[in-house]
Amino acid sequence: MSSVQAVCVGVITIDTIALVDKYPSEDERVLANEISRAGGGPAAVAAVALSRLGVKTAIVGTIGDDADGKEVLRIFSQEGVDTSGISIGTTATAGSVIVASQEHSARAISTRQPVVQAPINEAAKKLIANAQWVHVDHVGIKRLDELGIARGKGAQISFDAGYGVENFDPIVVDLFVPTDRQMALRYPGIDLAVALENDSMKAGNTVVATQGSEGSAAFSPETGLVTAPGFKVEVTSTLGAGDVFHGALVAQLIQGHSLQEALRRANAVAALSCRGLDGQSMIPTTTELDAYLEAH
Secondary structure, eight states: OTTOOEEEESOOEEEEEEEESSOOOTTOOOOOSEEEEEEEOHHHHHHHHHHHTTOOEEEEEEEOSSHHHHHHHHHHHHHTOBOTTEEEOSSOOEEEEEEEETTTTEEEEEEEOOSSOOOOOHHHHHHHHHOSEEEEOTTGGGGHHHHTOBTTBSSEEEEEEOSSOTTOOGGGOSEEEEBHHHHHHHSTTOOHHHHHHHHHHHHTSEEEEEOGGGEEEEEETTTEEEEEEOOOOOOSOOTTHHHHHHHHHHHHHHTTOOHHHHHHHHHHHHHHHTTSSSSSTTOOOHHHHHHHHHHO
């Protein structure tokens, strides 16, 4: 367990994804170009990204005692992600039905989340006690006390702040990563660079804003403002690209890259993942990432 470098905590799902040219209207049936069943959930996708990029990774969360739960374990085993921190809950494994529209480059999601998160098991606590980083999503951030972790005491904490963080205090984490839209809600009418600096200087941490295909921007007290452009690829679906970015960013920081270079590399990983219908299948390895960056 002590060899695990990063532990991801939060949502684990099994998703069914359909790729269509356009969304069906009410009572309309459209033919799907492709249908896939794959692993999902912000923390889970980040864990796969970390592992693909060569970081020894574990996942902590809740699954059900059902067929989908067994599929979750199979996927993580295949990806080399430690699952000893997963707990079996009393409800079904979380999952989503997702329709991705090529016409609108968008997706519609209907999701089933577990009603109750099972208690953190002892294996999870041991993994976290020895990790360099703990990465949490919107569910994992609410479990920091239960995990026995706090900023400045043990692992560094990274937060995938995808939504609902208008009033979140970033001082509790080392790496705060909202979207540019969330930053606009936190600081209405304020330039993104100024908003990043405000949060970073108040919390004394690193704040990164994802900007979709435009790339990402960050501010830390050590570096000041840094930015990195996005990469253009042939997009099948953007599903999970943000989650991939979070895992890739932590991976690059663990591997010693500067903040700006970590942004650039994480942008490329997220872009490359968009070649697949699901969030995981086209995440590159470090070798594939390096080859792509050399070519571009």
